[in-house]
Amino acid sequence: MENKILDVIDMSVEGDGIARENELVYFIDGAVEGEKVEAELTKQKDNLIWGKLVKVIEPTFRRAEPPCPYFEKCGGCKIMHLNKETQALFKMLSLKRTIKKVTNLDVDIRDTVQSPKDTRYRNSIQLKVEKTADNDYNIGFYEMRTHNLVNIDDCLVCDEKNAVLISILKEYLKNTQEKIESVFASFFDNSLSILVQTEDGNCDKKLYDALKPHFDEVSLWVSKQFASSTLLNYKDAKFLVGSERIKVHFDNLTIEVSPLDFVQVNLDMAKILYDDIVKLVGTNKVVLDLFSGIGITSLMLAKNDNYVCSIEQIHNSVDSAKKLAQDNNLQDKIIQYCGDCADILPALEFSEAEKENLIAFLDPPRKGAGKPLIEALKLLAPKTIIYMSCNPTTLAKDVRDLLDTYEISSMQAYDMFPQTNNIESLTVLTIKEE
Numbered sequence: 001m002e003n004k005i006l007d008v009i010d011m012s013v014e015g016d017g018i019a020r021e022n023e024l025v026y027f028i029d030g031a032v033e034g035e036k037v038e039a040e041l042t043k044q045k046d047n048l049i050w051g052k053l054v055k056v057i058e059p060t061f062r063r064a065e066p067p068c069p070y071f072e073k074c075g076g077c078k079i080m081h082l083n084k085e086t087q088a089l090f091k092m093l094s095l096k097r098t099i100k101k102v103t104n105l106d107v108d109i110r111d112t113v114q115s116p117k118d119t120r121y122r123n124s125i126q127l128k129v130e131k132t133a134d135n136d137y138n139i140g141f142y143e144m145r146t147h148n149l150v151n152i153d154d155c156l157v158c159d160e161k162n163a164v165l166i167s168i169l170k171e172y173l174k175n176t177q178e179k180i181e182s183v184f185a186s187f188f189d190n191s192l193s194i195l196v197q198t199e200d201g202n203c204d205k206k207l208y209d210a211l212k213p214h215f216d217e218v219s220l221w222v223s224k225q226f227a228s229s230t231l232l233n234y235k236d237a238k239f240l241v242g243s244e245r246i247k248v249h250f251d252n253l254t255i256e257v258s259p260l261d262f263v264q265v266n267l268d269m270a271k272i273l274y275d276d277i278v279k280l281v282g283t284n285k286v287v288l289d290l291f292s293g294i295g296i297t298s299l300m301l302a303k304n305d306n307y308v309c310s311i312e313q314i315h316n317s318v319d320s321a322k323k324l325a326q327d328n329n330l331q332d333k334i335i336q337y338c339g340d341c342a343d344i345l346p347a348l349e350f351s352e353a354e355k356e357n358l359i360a361f362l363d364p365p366r367k368g369a370g371k372p373l374i375e376a377l378k379l380l381a382p383k384t385i386i387y388m389s390c391n392p393t394t395l396a397k398d399v400r401d402l403l404d405t406y407e408i409s410s411m412q413a414y415d416m417f418p419q420t421n422n423i424e425s426l427t428v429l430t431i432k433e434e
């Protein structure tokens with residue numbers, strides 16, 4: 001397809017610049033609202049055309065110089081070319097647009113809460129590994145919408161130690177030719193928790209020997225399953241060598257985690273969000289902490305004089321949460337259930353007095369809470385529901401299914417994932433008066 005000069009008048013929720021001409025809508029990767037650009041058109045479907053930026057002809061103040069050398073190819077940081085204020089605005093408007101599309105409501109969304117750090121904020125990274133024709137190894141991320149690997153030496157949004165890991169892995173693989181296909185690594189203080197995915201579900205312990213001199217503690221796990229964003233898929237993951245769990249220090253708490261446990265990737269931002277949740281809940285409540293993970297929110301809520309009932313599916317995480325409650329002497333104020341929220345919640349019983357003070361807090365994975373859980377929540381009818389979401393589309397669907405019983409009191413985006421088009425948000429829903 002040909003190149004075309006376009007005036008960019010809007011941004012899509014994916015972060016592409018949008019232009020319109022003669023009934024045609026253009027989505028241009030790398031273009032920013034307010035710019036005139038030259039774009040290379042790559043794909044057309046009906047009246048929709050996709051393309052990528054070739055040249056900015058008239059720039060906008062909203063553009064920033066991406067600090068990462070891999071930005072143009074790597075599919076990780078889609079909006080690194082927007083300045084910080086525009087990223088925040090983009091997230092607020094994308095959230096608003098997604099809610100409008102699904103619920104038809106025009107919600108007033110508060111300004112995005114910005115992350116304390118724009119780079120080096122991630123404590124974890126998921127890397128793909130590929131052998132090259134000359135028996136070397138490429139390690140990195142896929143290009144946007146392809147399976148072409150972009151070979152990197154350092155990911156700028158992740159802890160600096162990721163560069164150390166990548167360099168050791170490249171050297172190790174070159175020497176051993178071991179069949180590692182992907183790696184999920186977390187960096188906490190100077191410790192490393194690492195799950196490698198291999199063809200046969202085995203991994204040589206020599207990898208541990210290569211890594212250990214560079215970290216205080218290393219926890220090496222192996223899995224045959226394909227690495228995916230949902231850790232529940234690592235059904236066959238097994239601990240291999242080192243410390244089975246490593247310590248995460250968060251807000252005066254020490255939590256022991258394995259690669260199977262979910263930990264918020266940007267803990268500085270998570271702290272701001274968790275504090276807001278604690279403030280919203282207040283004191284002397286009975287709080288349902290649904291999708292409670294390693295139990296940080298349960299603990300913070302219990303510390304603030306609430307009684308907490310938490311549900312989490314991963315056994316490891318429930319064990320960590322129980323230990324956390326015990327270490328902080330709050331085991332009498334938190335009850336933990338291990339299982340699927342949609343199965344456990346309908347079976348829970350509360351007295352009338354407890355129901356009067358009941359608040360539900362939920363933080364589901366990207367696929368959202370889903371209808372059975374939303375129906376169970378409506379039956380239980382807590383006065384307030386606080387919904388933390390990492391996916392505006394599934395949030396919007398769950399909110400739509402609550403709107404016969406609840407109304408939206410507030411909604412706000414939190415920039416948990418700077419430079420990317422991912423949007424974290426907090427929504428407060430209040431039960432409608434009869």
Ligand SMILES: C[S@@+](CC[C@H](N)C(=O)[O-])C[C@H]1O[C@@H](n2cnc3c(N)ncnc32)[C@H](O)[C@@H]1O
Binds near residue numbers: 262339
């Ligand atoms: C987004 S994380 C939130 C964790 C926690 N709120 C935090 O901030 O650390 C979602 C959690 O839900 C768990 N999970 C996923 N599906 C679940 C289900 N159907 N029932 C219970 N827990 C589930 C995951 O294991 C994960 O720990």
